[in-house]
Amino acid sequence: MSPTEHERLKALVFQPVIRSTPVYYLWLAFLLVVFGAGVLAYLNQLNRGLVVTGMRDAVVWGLYISNFVFFSGLSMAGTFISAILRITGAGWRRPLTRLAELSTVAALLMTALMPVVDMGRPDRILNLVRFGRLESPLLWDLMVIPTYLVASALYLYLFLIPDVAVLRDELKGRVSGLRRRLYSLLALGWRGLSEQRQSLEWAGTVMMLVVIPIGVATHSVVSWIFGMTFRVGWNSTIFAPYFVVGALYSGTALLITLMFIIRRLYHLEDYLTEQHFRYLGYLMAAFGMVYFYFTFAEYLTTGYKLGGEEKDLLEEVFFGRYSRLVWPGFLAGQVLPVLLAVHPRTRTIPVLFGASLLVNVGMWLKRFIIVVPSLAAPLLPAYGWGIYIPTLTEVAVTVGSFAGFALVITIFAKLFPIVSLWETEPERELMVETGGPSLMGGQDD
Amino acid sequence: MVAGLAAPALIGAGGLSQPSADSRSRSTRRRQWVLVIDLRKCEGCVTTGKPPQCVEACNVEHFVPRGQEWIRVLEMKDLTGHTYFLPRPCMQCENAPCVRVCPVGASYHNEEGVVLIDHRRCIGCRLCMAACPYGARVFNWGQPENPPGALFADYRPEYPVPHLKGTVEKCMLCAHRTQNGKLPACAQACPMFAIYLGDLTEDVATNGKEVVQLSTFLAENHAFRLREELGTRPRVWYVPGHGQEYGRDVRDTRTPKKPRSWQELGATLENPHGGHQ
Numbered sequence A: 001m002s003p004t005e006h007e008r009l010k011a012l013v014f015q016p017v018i019r020s021t022p023v024y025y026l027w028l029a030f031l032l033v034v035f036g037a038g039v040l041a042y043l044n045q046l047n048r049g050l051v052v053t054g055m056r057d058a059v060v061w062g063l064y065i066s067n068f069v070f071f072s073g074l075s076m077a078g079t080f081i082s083a084i085l086r087i088t089g090a091g092w093r094r095p096l097t098r099l100a101e102l103s104t105v106a107a108l109l110m111t112a113l114m115p116v117v118d119m120g121r122p123d124r125i126l127n128l129v130r131f132g133r134l135e136s137p138l139l140w141d142l143m144v145i146p147t148y149l150v151a152s153a154l155y156l157y158l159f160l161i162p163d164v165a166v167l168r169d170e171l172k173g174r175v176s177g178l179r180r181r182l183y184s185l186l187a188l189g190w191r192g193l194s195e196q197r198q199s200l201e202w203a204g205t206v207m208m209l210v211v212i213p214i215g216v217a218t219h220s221v222v223s224w225i226f227g228m229t230f231r232v233g234w235n236s237t238i239f240a241p242y243f244v245v246g247a248l249y250s251g252t253a254l255l256i257t258l259m260f261i262i263r264r265l266y267h268l269e270d271y272l273t274e275q276h277f278r279y280l281g282y283l284m285a286a287f288g289m290v291y292f293y294f295t296f297a298e299y300l301t302t303g304y305k306l307g308g309e310e311k312d313l314l315e316e317v318f319f320g321r322y323s324r325l326v327w328p329g330f331l332a333g334q335v336l337p338v339l340l341a342v343h344p345r346t347r348t349i350p351v352l353f354g355a356s357l358l359v360n361v362g363m364w365l366k367r368f369i370i371v372v373p374s375l376a377a378p379l380l381p382a383y384g385w386g387i388y389i390p391t392l393t394e395v396a397v398t399v400g401s402f403a404g405f406a407l408v409i410t411i412f413a414k415l416f417p418i419v420s421l422w423e424t425e426p427e428r429e430l431m432v433e434t435g436g437p438s439l440m441g442g443q444d445d
Numbered sequence B: 001m002v003a004g005l006a007a008p009a010l011i012g013a014g015g016l017s018q019p020s021a022d023s024r025s026r027s028t029r030r031r032q033w034v035l036v037i038d039l040r041k042c043e044g045c046v047t048t049g050k051p052p053q054c055v056e057a058c059n060v061e062h063f064v065p066r067g068q069e070w071i072r073v074l075e076m077k078d079l080t081g082h083t084y085f086l087p088r089p090c091m092q093c094e095n096a097p098c099v100r101v102c103p104v105g106a107s108y109h110n111e112e113g114v115v116l117i118d119h120r121r122c123i124g125c126r127l128c129m130a131a132c133p134y135g136a137r138v139f140n141w142g143q144p145e146n147p148p149g150a151l152f153a154d155y156r157p158e159y160p161v162p163h164l165k166g167t168v169e170k171c172m173l174c175a176h177r178t179q180n181g182k183l184p185a186c187a188q189a190c191p192m193f194a195i196y197l198g199d200l201t202e203d204v205a206t207n208g209k210e211v212v213q214l215s216t217f218l219a220e221n222h223a224f225r226l227r228e229e230l231g232t233r234p235r236v237w238y239v240p241g242h243g244q245e246y247g248r249d250v251r252d253t254r255t256p257k258k259p260r261s262w263q264e265l266g267a268t269l270e271n272p273h274g275g276h277q
Helices: A003-018 A022-048 A063-074 A079-087 A097-118 A137-158 A161-170 A177-186 A194-227 A239-266 A274-303 A308-318 A323-342 A349-376 A392-415 B002-015 B021-025 B053-062 B097-101 B127-131 B185-189 B214-220
Strands: B033-038 B072-077 B083-088 B107-109 B115-117 B195-199 B204-206 B211-213 B236-239
Touching: A003 A161, A003 A239, A003 A392, A022 A392, A063 A097, A063 A194, A063 A239, A063 A349, A063 A392, A079 A097, A079 A137, A079 A194, A079 A239, A097 A137, A097 A239, A097 A392, A137 A194, A161 A177, A194 A239, A194 A349, A239 A274, A239 A349, A274 A308, A274 A323, A274 A349, A308 A323, A308 A349, A323 A349, B033 B214, B053 B072, B053 B185, B097 B107, B097 B127, B185 B195, B195 B214, B204 B214, B211 B214, B214 B236
Parallel strands: B033 B236
Antiparallel strands: B033 B195, B072 B083, B107 B115, B195 B204, B204 B211
């Protein structure tokens, strides 16, 4: 990369940090309004109780817990995928890692929020610390998710340091004193010395190795909230790996979505090429196929016997009340995106973007189908099927949480470069991939 | 007769409004309560013309919030397609899934084997409701209505009044009554004497009218427990039947009337049984 090219990249990457367009503020205001509406809806719920939701004694969990599972899946996007790609030395990941790690942090914040929103007595949340019982699957989540959040935030921060140092050095006089102090503080005296680089490399490698098992643990414990009960459809040994693969699928798709948006907004067409999309598309397709396989294995073993309550559940899900959600979600969310991502004619950037959106719409539906029908299924024949229709409050909080997710990314993008400058420039790249084998990239280094 | 020794206290106390001194003196013994529900005697109160009396008695005893039924009379289908009635309280499982999953220990077993909820500690996560395989748990989704003066009542898990918003509720086997030697409200109110309170330590059970040896009664009448295969080890036993002891025909298609709430029954803290009795 020539010096002029370096300057060009730097300008592209840092420009949004230095100057914001009216569109940015419009978008920010829009997100704030939507998020605010969600907060208002929640305050009303806080005041009147969960009676304002559609949840009742039969179906005790609904949109909130579906969102909880969904956001936890999105969180896989980042750290895990970015760590895996780093560890395998896939060079093409470089412009993506920052975004991936950031979306993990944003998704985890929403993951942590959702169970609190769902609580009947959020005022007693500290009881979880005061009286917490390790036997409860909820405690497992309480321990793992904050750990994942802290580890992901650290991971994001570590690889941000060299870029923050550039901001500190180059933005003198161009940003407010407060922001300069923030950069100076966060840069931790980074001068790009070789000892500093070695420390960063070491810390990065450690975090990489730490974050992967924490990611697996997170999706496992989320699944065990359900798997530790006797409920039909949840009482399954496959749940933990099923959720992990679902998260990988969902997370990779999110990465493609975000990559598309960032590419457009930042004019990074030269750095985020069709090849990046194609590689991520392959990963997404691979995870999608494993997910499909798990889904197939799960439903075949319960469906084959056509016995008892499992038969009733499958009938209700595939041919009954929930079939309107299941089939579109399955075809558009699991089958179509995989086909689009592998077919030579369709694996183009816009199509992959569309496919990635489909995946996450499908995965959200899938989460809903995991959570609700198992609760609605009668525990004793006399009960009959429970009914759950989400209310406006739940919809508002759900939409608000998506706005909250986007808000975290939007605000971050204003403060820090969302594409890692020092990692995107191969000359200044100093670590990790030097020795490691390349997964499937490398040729674009 | 072994059972006869302990039984009079239970029978006698059950009919009195005040606990007898006799039962109090015996309360140092750690009972292990069970319920036995004789379905041969349960006809869903359809022949009485009243709503199920167990449910209504429970409603007034605990000021059960409107819309909840801590004991619920289920209309079951037998294998030939005919109906029988099955009152379903909390099963008080020995291996209770709800107690296991509770993140804060708000659900627990007391020393007498009864599953209680500490509503001052419950965080309202409803994991216990997802875990209960019997659907015995209900939730205060909004602010439940309490009788006047209830806010000053001396709350304890054995007598959970006042009811609190955002917490889980369920049958607690009238722990406040059994402590004082009384039958649970449902057993007391059953006009057919279908519900027996038993004590595993003494191997005895009574419905307030007769006393039986628990183990013999269960064995001789092919008693079963709900969803036995799950291994929850419920403390509620059923004797199979369809109300035949009171002449209910198994082909009878009448269904129980809707139970009235404590408000409809006019219960107050001073007069818990309202105008009803």
